[in-house]
Amino acid sequence: MAKRALVSVSDKTGLIDFVKKLVDAGIEIISTGGTKKAIEEAGLPVLSISDVTDFPEILDGRVKTLHPAVHGGLLAVRDNKEHMEAIKGLGIQTIDFVVVNLYPFKETISKPDVAYDDAVENIDIGGPSMLRSAAKNHRSVTVVCDPADYDVVAESLDANAEVPFELKQKLAAKVFRHTAAYDALIADYFTKQVGEEFPEKLTLTYERKQSLRYGENPHQMASFYSDPIKDESTIAAAKQLHGKELSYNNIRDADAALGIIKEFKQPAAVAVKHMNPCGIGIGASVNEAYDRAYEADPVSIFGGIVALNREVDAALAEKLHGIFLEIIIAPSYSDEAIAILENKKKNLRLLQVKFTDDNQEFAQYTSVRGGMLVQDLDTKGYADVEADLKVVTDRKPTEAEMESLKFAWTIVKHVKSNAIALVNDGRMVGMGGGQTNRVGAAKIALEEAGEKTKGAVLSSDAYFPMNDTVEEAAKAGITAIIQPGGSIRDQESIDMANKYNIAMVFTGMRHFKH
Template sequence: MRALISVSDKSGVLEFAKTLEDLGVEIISTGGTARLLEENKIKVTGISDVTGFPECLDGRVKTLHPGIHGGILAMRDNPAHMEKLQELNIQPIDIVAVNLYPFKETISKEGVSLEEAVENIDIGGPTMIRAAAKNYKDVAVITDPVDYKTVIDQLKDKGSVDVDVKYDLALKVFQHTANYDAMISAYLKEQAGKETMDETLTVTFEKVQDLRYGENPHQKAAFYKEVGKQSGTLVDAVQLHGKELSYNNINDTNGALEALKEFYGTPTVVAVKHANPCGVGSADSIYEAFIKAYEGDPVSIFGGIVVANGEIDKKTAEKINELFIEVLVAPSYSEEALEVLTRKKNIRILKLEGIEKRYQGYELKKVMGGILLQDTDSVLLGEDLKVVTKRQPTKEEMEDLIFAWKVVKNTKSNGISLAKDKMLIANGPGQVSRIWALQNAIRQGGESLIGSVLASDAFFPFEDSVEAANKAGVTAIIQPGGSIRDEDSIKLCDKYGIAMVFTGMRHFKH
């Protein structure tokens, strides 16, 4: 029996090779792997001794040879194959243990050059493991060090590797090479500034963890991450305390982070329930921002997600601990704050550096039989804000209008957000009718809406929303505009002295 070993990840390889040697397996190896084995007194046959041809082009060409691939691809139960091997003096290779050049690790480094990245694109490795996987009935192929033990145990117990085990190892190869090639493709496109929406779409994600279940207990679920150097996203968070995150925790926390990133440079706290903002506050400190986020809706925040873009201090932690919060995320925590927060066993505390950093990428949504792909909604406003009413909004109203617009942008459509003094007073998310969304928000906000401003994610098709807003005490409205009945809404605003601003841009969120 012969094994070919050539690995960039050397973990476990010495023990693996030594055991193979003890079992009487001849070991073929290359480059750094061969040197490591030889230094540790493990007998190795060099690739050039097998091929009769020297490695060349700085090691780019060494295993791409019939002496290697004939030994891997020959079908043992095909007499013609075995006769040809004998004729060509090629010996079968029964085990291929190869992992690939560290392309992901290379492109993840800061300042890596295109040339360095390209040099870490493996050619011979993928060719060998794909060949071995294709011939899985006769060859055991290992790409992951965790599988060394499985193969060794089989060899010790049975003298060979079961075909079902070899099948699983082969499947792992094709998953691995698909992931590897997708990373290369994505990186080269990014470097060239190429359009992602090509004729075909291949993406790769790596599992972060299995989840207990999905949205409901009868659904299986797992959490995957993109491969790359993005930061400030949930996959980069460090959990400091509490149970592992659930599917719904992750989804809701992501919605909270998307909203929080709108408020760059201003101390802000966002509370979310079922992926919709239920409390948002901006102030001079995180404590004051949390008080605003809480007071905006002290009911819905219970059992919700809270994210902050500044450090949580002891005073804020004590206030948070008066509530039941599922998840708390911040860039940092004082030692005193953590001492307070960890008194509660079930709160999930996450630290996320770069929490304000904008995500640059694409959004994927699975539909039955396909996938939808779009740019992230990274723009807040159109080219020009346009005041369309006789009355101009005051400076304070304009600040609140922009605040409310940031909130409604991250609220499920149809969405209405009502704010005052940089505080979300009431939110009306996810209704099939815009007036229903507004009516729900008005019921929630009550008398506190007097002097508030209103943001709508899309235009008002009818006057009813202006009527309802006026009765609730709203003094200014921001909306995209673009309805054929815009003039009716403008005239009604003029009648009531309400300032109205058009953004020229809508923000549907489904």
């Protein structure tokens, strides 16, 4: 008896060539709906699923393969005598190949303003059931859910239209990954529909975007996975215009730079090194903003990443071309800028990212040994605390100081805790991050800024436990401070600020970044 293949696909890429090879191998084709029509139009022989089940498709095609004649033919264990006698007695013929891909649920919910009923209608029931039945019985059934596997299956067919067990096993594993990811997307969609923030079960799914040469260090293996519902304003969706392949550390640093640059509506430039900003500038133009970012720390920017929120023109490209950078991120580049940056810079990565008003509530996932921490991304900024700001010192900040404090508070949340950021003249001039005590972070920032501390302002991601940070700032020439407040010793810091005529503002919100 000829072997049979059940073929039912939404994505018809490469389908006809593959089916022709199955037919040429003596395999009988069974199909449904639009897939059957496509096979018939190609002039290939095909049976209707109703010819197998002796039952019509019903409920607008919702029920067609959910039938014992299908699943009995898939699940019967071929070397189990009782199984084979049972299906023979019922007139059920075995099915040896299943070629199925699923209703386009991901593509449907990716559409703007997709209707709820459209999403529900694109939940496949019969497809996953066939795939899972075939994958469970993979010793006897070859199951193909990905058009990318058509060629390897066709090339592996032997004279008896059989496929090696090792390949069947790999294809079955892919099926279970495929259906798990499909179900995870559906679960996530419904969870969001009902507003469940932290469900009792959390199943995440990502798609491999890129295999990496290594991870954080050369002895660590790594790959880059992206959310299947892509946001165009992310590094995962960035278009690489030039340069060598991104590394693990490149991707993390680029993501950090993008997170900072998105804070600004006015022209801005950000330089990042090892996940921390080493220079941030704002200005009337992106060229001016870059100049300020560069001047803030012309040493640390070397070998770093620069993100800009306006198009890179030829004039700016000339400046960027003059130093060694790993990556440049921008919403667009002029043709002249690309030509300049590509010249003698074969490794410089140019990333184009679509900048949008990013109001999505992203979750942040952090793995720990044996588990996962989940939290909302810290999207709160100056606008969220502005109405509740408290000037706690005798002197109020000047208008210019308030603008600098706003800038300083915007950027300090992107520095690793304990975090101190200094701002002067539209640029970050000093940063102390990742220290085990706050005064130590302040000393690093002040030393880094040098003479640029004169007339600068200071921001802190959390409250001062003692007044020593204020005293260090005052001695260096800091004129205003912004911090959350909330320490039981706040008054000591306020008194120290008053002693040196520093204006100090409490925000009531901290920005720890561990």
